[in-house]
Amino acid sequence: MAARKPQGSVERATRAELRKLRASVTQDGTAALAVSLARQIDTSRGAVAAAAAAAQLRLLLADLRAEAAKRPERDAIDDLRADELAARRRAAG
Numbered sequence: 001m002a003a004r005k006p007q008g009s010v011e012r013a014t015r016a017e018l019r020k021l022r023a024s025v026t027q028d029g030t031a032a033l034a035v036s037l038a039r040q041i042d043t044s045r046g047a048v049a050a051a052a053a054a055a056q057l058r059l060l061l062a063d064l065r066a067e068a069a070k071r072p073e074r075d076a077i078d079d080l081r082a083d084e085l086a087a088r089r090r091a092a093g
Contacts (some may be wrong), residue, residue, distance in 0.1 A: 008042025010057075011035060017061060021068040034060045 007015070014034055018024075023031040037057040042049035 010041045011038040014038035014057070014061070016062070021064055022071075023064050023068065028064075030060055030064055034064065063078065 015025075015038075018031050018034065025032045025035050034057055037053045038059065040053045041050050041057065044053065
């Protein structure tokens with residue numbers, strides 16, 4: 001297995017934003033593409049290529065933010081209530 005390269009600043013910032021948006025790179029292709037573009041920006045040697053990738057990354061993140069705004073916000077209390085309800089249903093038969 002190849003050694004993983006250290007993350008650059010754009011990739012770190014993108015991953016942090018994706019965590020905040022609760023977008024998984026393993027389950028959401030748009031999130032995975034955002035990380036890939038961020039990595040390209042970090043390793044790009046040309047300004048034109050970096051600018052093109054940055055423009056696409058900005059659009060992808062805007063789409064992800066819009067999708068996140070549509071999802072209802074869940075917190076730890078919601079998760080506990082769901083677990084409690086599931087346990088009651090199991091106990092009831």
